[in-house]
Amino acid sequence: MIPALIVFGLLFGRWWRSALTLAALGWPVLLVASGVEEVGPGLLAAAGLAVLNTAVGVLIHQGVLLVVRRRRTS
Template identity: 65%
Template sequence: MIPTLILFGLLLGRWWRTSLIVAAVGWPLLLVAGDGTTVGPALIGASGLAVANTAVGVLVHQGILRMIRATRS
């Protein structure tokens, strides 16, 4: 599922704050809803990993936007 979070960051990188918050909250909720056995510190780690992977996608998206803007001007 990690490439999915990078893709999520790539697609929603324009709204980077929102995408990082959704990743931080949504991924642990998805884990709990999926099997329900993950609790405690594991959820904090999962949240951090989700934000890190989404941030990679956001950074790529923002980099592409900056290259396009530099090319246009």
């Protein structure tokens, strides 16, 4: 599910704080609700990986925005 979180970061990279927070809270809830993971220490690791994967998408989004803005001003 790494690509799903990267795409989530790409789509919502403009609101990076909200995207990272939602990934940290929403991904573990989704894992527990779907029965993939049980509540325990592994859930904290899943939340951390969700934030890292979403951060990759956010960084790509922010990088594209930076390039577009610089091209417009030049």
